Amino acid sequence: MPSFKFRLQPVLAQRERDEKDRMRVVAELESRRMQIEDDIRASQGRIVEGRRAVAQALSGGRVDLGAAKLGSAATMRHDQDARRGVLEMAAVINQLESARNELIQASARRRAIELLRDRALERHLDEEKRRENNAMDDLMVMRRAEGA
Numbered sequence: 001m002p003s004f005k006f007r008l009q010p011v012l013a014q015r016e017r018d019e020k021d022r023m024r025v026v027a028e029l030e031s032r033r034m035q036i037e038d039d040i041r042a043s044q045g046r047i048v049e050g051r052r053a054v055a056q057a058l059s060g061g062r063v064d065l066g067a068a069k070l071g072s073a074a075t076m077r078h079d080q081d082a083r084r085g086v087l088e089m090a091a092v093i094n095q096l097e098s099a100r101n102e103l104i105q106a107s108a109r110r111r112a113i114e115l116l117r118d119r120a121l122e123r124h125l126d127e128e129k130r131r132e133n134n135a136m137d138d139l140m141v142m143r144r145a146e147g148a
Contacts, residue, residue: 004120004121004124004125006117006120006121007120008113008116008117009117011113012110012113012114012117015106015109015110015113016110018106018109018110019103019106019107019109019110022099022102022103022106023103025099025102025103026096026099026100026103029092029095029096029099030096032092033089033092033093033096036085036088036089036092037089039081039085040082040085040086040089043078043079043081043082043085044078044082046074046075046078047075047078047079047082050071050072050074050075050078051071051075053067053071054067054068054071054072054075057071
C-alpha cells in the first residue's frame with residue numbers, strides 16, 4: 001500500500017512560514033506598543049512630580065524662582081515626550097491593526113491548503129480501504145473456488 005504524499009506540501013510549508021512571519025511582525029508591534037505605553041506612563045509620572053516640585057518651590061516663605069523655572073521647563077519637556085509618545089502610539093496601533101489583518105489572511109490561506117490536504121488524505125484512505133476490501137473479496141472467491 002502506497003503511503004500518502006500530499007503534492008501541495010511545499011505550498012503548505014510556505015503558507016506556514018508566511019503565517020509565522022506575520023505572527024512575528026504582530027508580536028514585535030505589540031511589544032513596541034507596550035513599550036510606548038510604558039514610556040507615556042513614565043512621562044506622565046514625571047509631569048506629576050515636576051508639577052509638585054514647582055508647586056513646592058512656589059509655596060512656603062521664600063520663593064525659589066530658579067527651581068520653579070527648572071521644574072517648569074522639565075515638566076514641559078516631559079509633556080512633549082508624552083505627546084510624541086501618543087502620536088507614535090497611534091502610528092503603531094495602525095500598523096498593528098494592518099499586521100493583524102494580514103495575519104488573519106495568512107492563517108486563512110494556510111487553513112485552505114490544510115483542508116485540501118485533509119480531503120486528499122481522506123480520499124487516499126478511502127481508496128486504500130476499497131483496495132483492501134477488493135483484495136479480501138478476491139481471496140474469498142479463490143477460497144470458495146478451491147473448496148468447490
